[in-house]
Amino acid sequence: GTLYTYPxxxxxxxxxxxxxxxxxxxxxxxxxxxxxxxxxxRTPAFLNNFPLGKVxxxxxxxGFCLFESNAIAHYLSNEAxxxxxxxxxxxxxxxxxxxxxxxxxPASTWVFPTLGIMQFNKQVCTAITxxxxxxxxxNLIMGMFxxxxxxxxxxxxxxxxxxxxxxxxxxxxxxxxGQDLAFTLSDDWQIDYESxxxxxxxxxxxxxxxxxxxxxxxxxxxxHVGKPFSQGKCFK
Numbered sequence: 281g282t283l284y285t286y287p288x289x290x291x292x293x294x295x296x297x298x299x300x301x302x303x304x305x306x307x308x309x310x311x312x313x314x315x316x317x318x319x320x321x322r323t324p325a326f327l328n329n330f331p332l333g334k335v336x337x338x339x340x341x342x343g344f345c346l347f348e349s350n351a352i353a354h355y356l357s358n359e360a361x362x363x364x365x366x367x368x369x370x371x372x373x374x375x376x377x378x379x380x381x382x383x384x385x386p387a388s389t390w391v392f393p394t395l396g397i398m399q400f401n402k403q404v405c406t407a408i409t410x411x412x413x414x415x416x417x418x419n420l421i422m423g424m425f426x427x428x429x430x431x432x433x434x435x436x437x438x439x440x441x442x443x444x445x446x447x448x449x450x451x452x453x454x455x456x457x458g459q460d461l462a463f464t465l466s467d468d469w470q471i472d473y474e475s476x477x478x479x480x481x482x483x484x485x486x487x488x489x490x491x492x493x494x495x496x497x498x499x500x501x502x503x504h505v506g507k508p509f510s511q512g513k514c515f516k
Contacts, residue, residue, distance in 0.1 A: 281340035282307045283352070284326075286317035291349040291415070292336040295356055302358035318444055332511070350376050385423030414510055417441050417448050424472040425515050431469060435462060437515035438495045442507035450476070451505055453495045454515075 285292035287310045299306040309315040320326055321333045329345045330337045338352040339345050346352050354362060363369035421439050428435070439452030456462045463473040481488040494500030498512040 281305075281338055281344070282309050283336055283338050284309050284315050284321070284330075285336040286310055286315075289336060289415070294349045294353040295336060295338065298353040298361060299356045301361060302356060304356045304358075306356065334511075350380070381426050384419065385426065413445050414441060414443075414448050417450055418511070418513070420472070420475075421450060421513050425513065427471055428463075428469055428515065430466075431462060432516060435515065438498070438512060439515065440495060440498065440502075440512045441510040442502065442505050443510060444508075447507070448510065449505065449507060453481070453492060 283292060283295050283306055285308065289310075292308070292310075296306065296308065298304070315321075317335065321330070321335055321337075326337075327333055329339060330347050332347065334347050336349050336352060337345070337347045338355070346355055361372070363372045418441060421441065434457040435454060437452050437454040439450060442449050442451060461473070461478060463469040481491070490500070491504070494502055495512075498509065502509065
């Protein structure tokens, strides 16, 4: 099959490594004319197979389609990699999940600055607008959501990534029980929130009503941002 991605995408490396160990034949489409990130993945033909337009994305020669790097790597693996019993299969899933939840978010904070991908900030993470690759911005959003897991019963958010590589920003609307930011109530919740500027919205204003509609629908003009919608994530 074919793996669609952009060059040097470490999430795509999962599938490539799995295929190399298992012996699966895999073609990688990461450059023109086969694939151009930001263009090919927005075409109707691509979105018909992968509605979110995300990469890495895999299409088998038989037409079978998958997105999400862990699922693709699992499909391209063999029994030695997947596990030969329900117990070992569960252990593989356990460590894959552990890596996504516990290793990738902090590793991104430590490693990306040394690679020149993010500017180092000794206080917390980085200024969001200084990220170069959109997938790294997505990692920050999902990492924040994971660290706020215990807040899910008392909070909801729609967070959007705007722009593209080398010109992206993150903005969102959060709803909490109570009248103040909930992040200060727990040390574990304070890791990320200082990277953002916060303001309380007036629920009766037309501006707020428009923003809520746009952020919940993930479509609109987003005049206050000035960058095109890329993708959205919900905290619930």
